Amino acid sequence: MISGATAKRFPHCLSFFVDFTIMIALTEKDRPVAQRLLSFGACPRCVLRFCRVGLQASYRRPHKELLSELCEFLQSGRDENKLSCETENPPCKKIKLESTKEIEEQTLNGSHQLSHVDNNINAAVENYAAWLLVKEEIGKQDLVVEKEDLVQIKEAYKWIIHPLLLEELGVPADGKSLFEVCVVFAHPETDEDCCFLASACPGCFKPTKNKQALDMISEEDFHRNFGSPPSLPKTPCIAVDIQCTNGAIFVAGRYNKYSRTLPQTPWIIDGERKMESSVEELISEHLMATFKADSFNFSSSGREDVDVRTLGNGRPFAIELVNPRRVYLDAAEMKVLQQTINNSSDKIQVRDLQLVTREAIGHMKEGEEEKTKTYSALIWTEKAIRSEDIAFLDNMKELKLNQKTPLRVLHRRPLAVRIRVIHTMKSEYIDEHHFRLHLKTQAGTYIKEFVHGDFGRTKPNIGSLLGMTADILELDVESVDVDWPPALDN
Numbered sequence: 001m002i003s004g005a006t007a008k009r010f011p012h013c014l015s016f017f018v019d020f021t022i023m024i025a026l027t028e029k030d031r032p033v034a035q036r037l038l039s040f041g042a043c044p045r046c047v048l049r050f051c052r053v054g055l056q057a058s059y060r061r062p063h064k065e066l067l068s069e070l071c072e073f074l075q076s077g078r079d080e081n082k083l084s085c086e087t088e089n090p091p092c093k094k095i096k097l098e099s100t101k102e103i104e105e106q107t108l109n110g111s112h113q114l115s116h117v118d119n120n121i122n123a124a125v126e127n128y129a130a131w132l133l134v135k136e137e138i139g140k141q142d143l144v145v146e147k148e149d150l151v152q153i154k155e156a157y158k159w160i161i162h163p164l165l166l167e168e169l170g171v172p173a174d175g176k177s178l179f180e181v182c183v184v185f186a187h188p189e190t191d192e193d194c195c196f197l198a199s200a201c202p203g204c205f206k207p208t209k210n211k212q213a214l215d216m217i218s219e220e221d222f223h224r225n226f227g228s229p230p231s232l233p234k235t236p237c238i239a240v241d242i243q244c245t246n247g248a249i250f251v252a253g254r255y256n257k258y259s260r261t262l263p264q265t266p267w268i269i270d271g272e273r274k275m276e277s278s279v280e281e282l283i284s285e286h287l288m289a290t291f292k293a294d295s296f297n298f299s300s301s302g303r304e305d306v307d308v309r310t311l312g313n314g315r316p317f318a319i320e321l322v323n324p325r326r327v328y329l330d331a332a333e334m335k336v337l338q339q340t341i342n343n344s345s346d347k348i349q350v351r352d353l354q355l356v357t358r359e360a361i362g363h364m365k366e367g368e369e370e371k372t373k374t375y376s377a378l379i380w381t382e383k384a385i386r387s388e389d390i391a392f393l394d395n396m397k398e399l400k401l402n403q404k405t406p407l408r409v410l411h412r413r414p415l416a417v418r419i420r421v422i423h424t425m426k427s428e429y430i431d432e433h434h435f436r437l438h439l440k441t442q443a444g445t446y447i448k449e450f451v452h453g454d455f456g457r458t459k460p461n462i463g464s465l466l467g468m469t470a471d472i473l474e475l476d477v478e479s480v481d482v483d484w485p486p487a488l489d490n
C-alpha cells in the first residue's frame with residue numbers, strides 16, 4: 001500500500017520520470033493524485049476523472065489494461081519512489097459504483113427532510129470524499145483546481161456507454177438527441193451514506209441557487225462525519241430501471257367550431273363538468289391516439305365563447321404532445337389524421353394540420369393584439385328599424401371604443417379601460433327588429449359588449465349609436481387574421 005507520505009515526495013522528482021502522457025494522457029503533476037486515489041482502491045477511470053483527462057477514448061479502455069498502465073506510470077519514478085500496484089482490495093469494483101451512481105434518478109428516502117434533494121447526492125458523497133483527498137495533493141503542488149474542473153461521473157459514463165450503444169443499436173448516441181434514455185441505478189449498500197448530512201448540516205438542504213448540499217457543509221464537518229478515504233463498496237450497483245422518453249413534438253392547425261354549446265377547453269367548475277366536451281378534447285383525443293403521447297398542452301390564437309362559432313379558415317391552434325411514442329407523420333398520414341378528426345364530430349373541423357417546431361408556436365402568439373378579426377353578429381333592436389336607419393354604420397371607419405373590463409369576465413380579469421378599434425362595419429337589414437352586422441376589429445375587442453353596451457361600460461356602443469336598446473343574439477368569428485400556421489393545399 002502507498003501512504004500519503006510517499007506521495008508527498010513526488011513533486012521533487014518530476015523531471016526524472018519517463019513520459020507516459022501519450023498512453024494514458026496523464027502528466028507528471030497528476031502522479032501524486034493518481035497514486036493517492038489508487039492507494040485506497042479507487043478505480044482507474046476515477047483516477048482519470050480526478051486528473052481531468054478529457055480524452056474520451058481513455059475511459060473506454062478495458063479496466064485491466066488501464067490499471068496496468070497506470071501502475072507502469074506510477075512505477076516509472078526513481079527507485080525510492082516506485083509504487084506497488086498490489087492493493088489488498090482489487091479496485092475494479094469501484095468503477096461500477098462511481099461511474100454509474102451519478103445518473104441515478106432515485107429519490108432519497110433515508111430521511112424525510114431529504115426528499116427534495118438532488119438525487120445524485122449518494123454517489124456525490126463518495127465522490128466528494130475522494131475530491132477532498134485529491135485537493136490535498138493538488139494543494140501540495142501549489143496548483144489550483146476547482147471541483148467543477150473534474151470530469152463528472154455522468155460525463156465519463158456517457159463517454160463509455162455511447163460507443164457501446166452505437167455498436168449495439170447502430171444509431172449514434174449524443175447529448176442533443178430528443179430521444180432520452182434514463183438508466184436508474186441503485187446501490188443499497190451506500191444508500192444511507194448521505195444521511196449524516198441531515199444532522200451534521202441541517203442548513204445544507206435549504207434550496208440555494210446553484211449550490212448543492214455538499215457545497216454547504218464545511219470540510220471539517222464532512223471529515224468528522226464521513227470516513228476518509230471513502231470505504232470501498234463490496235457490491236456493484238444494479239440498474240433497476242431504464243426509462244426512454246421522446247422530446248415533445250408540436251402539431252399545429254386551424255379549427256372551425258360549428259356549435260354554440262361547445263367550450264374551447266374543458267369547462268369544469270368545482271370538479272363538475274358543465275359541458276360534455278370541448279374543442280381541445282375533440283382534437284387532442286385523436287392526436288393522443290395517433291402519437292401515443294403521455295399528455296398534451298393545447299394553445300390557440302385567442303378563444304371564442306361557448307356560444308360563438310368560429311367559421312371561415314378557422315382559428316390557429318397548436319398542441320404540444322409530451323413524450324410521444326411516434327414522432328413523425330408524412331403529409332399523407334397527416335391528411336388521414338385530419339380526415340379522422342373531421343369525420344369524428346360535426347361540431348368541429350380542422351385544416352392545415354402539420355408538425356411544427358416549439359419556436360414556431362411563438363408566431364401564433366406574437367402581435368396578437370395588433371391582429372384583426374372579423375365577426376358576424378345578429379342584432380335585435382327594441383324599436384322598429386328601417387334599412388336606412390342602420391346604413392350610417394357602414395360609413396364609420398376606425399371607430400375607437402373605450403371598453404371597461406366586461407362584467408362577465410371581471411372575476412378573472414383586472415378592471416381596466418382599454419381602447420379598441422372597430423376598423424369597419426357592414427350592416428345587413430333582416431326585419432324591423434333584426435339586422436346582421438359584419439365587423440372587422442382589432443383583436444381583443446369585446447363584440448357582445450360593443451353591441452349591448454354592458455351598462456354603459458363600453459362607449460360608444462350600437463345601442464348608443466342607434467339611440468335605442470340593442471342586444472346581440474348570435475355571434476360568429478368569420479376570420480382570425482393570423483398567417484400561421486402556413487396554409488396547406490388540400
Ligand SMILES: *[C@@H]1O[C@H](CO)[C@@H](O)[C@H](O)[C@H]1NC(C)=O
Pocket residue numbers: 109
Ligand atoms: C419513505 O419513508 C417513509 C418513512 O420511513 C415511508 O412512510 C414512505 O413510504 C417512504 N417512501 C418511499 C417512496 O419509499
Ligand SMILES: *[C@@H]1O[C@H](CO)[C@@H](O)[C@H](O)[C@H]1NC(C)=O
Pocket residue numbers: 297298299320361
Ligand atoms: C403550455 O403551453 C403554453 C403556451 O405555449 C405554455 O406557456 C405553458 O408553459 C405550457 N405548459 C406546459 C405544462 O407545458
Ligand SMILES: *[C@@H]1O[C@H](CO)[C@@H](O)[C@H](O)[C@H]1NC(C)=O
Pocket residue numbers: 256335336338339342349350351490
Ligand atoms: C377537414 O375539414 C376542413 C374544414 O371543412 C377542410 O378544410 C379540410 O379540407 C378537411 N380535411 C380533410 C382531410 O378532409
Ligand SMILES: *[C@@H]1O[C@H](CO)[C@@H](O)[C@H](O)[C@H]1NC(C)=O
Pocket residue numbers: 336337339340343
Ligand atoms: C371519413 O368519412 C368519409 C365519408 O364518410 C369516408 O369516405 C372516409 O373514409 C372517412 N375517413 C376517415 C379517415 O375516417
